[in-house]
Amino acid sequence: MDPKHSAEVSKHLDKQNQALMETYRAMSHELHKLQVEEETIMRKLYELMSAEGLLPKRKKEKQQESTLERKEHEA
Secondary structure, eight states: OOHHHHHHHHHHHHHHHHHHHHHHHHHHHHHHHHHHHHHHHHHHHHHHHHHHTOSOOOHHHHHHHHHHHHHHHHO
C-alpha cells in the first residue's frame, strides 16, 4: 500500500472514529435521561398504587393488622 493511500485511509478511519464517539456520547446521554425518567415514573406509580391500596402488604404489616383486629373484636 502506498503512503498516500494509507494516509487517506488513516484520515478516513479517524473521522469515522470521531463520528462513532460522538454518537456513543449522545446515545449514552439519552440512555441516562431515559433511566432517570423511568425511575421518576416508577416512583409515581408506587405512590399511586400505595394511595389506592393496591400494594401487597408485608408480613409484618399483616400480623400487626390481624392483631389489631383481634383486639377490636375482643373489646
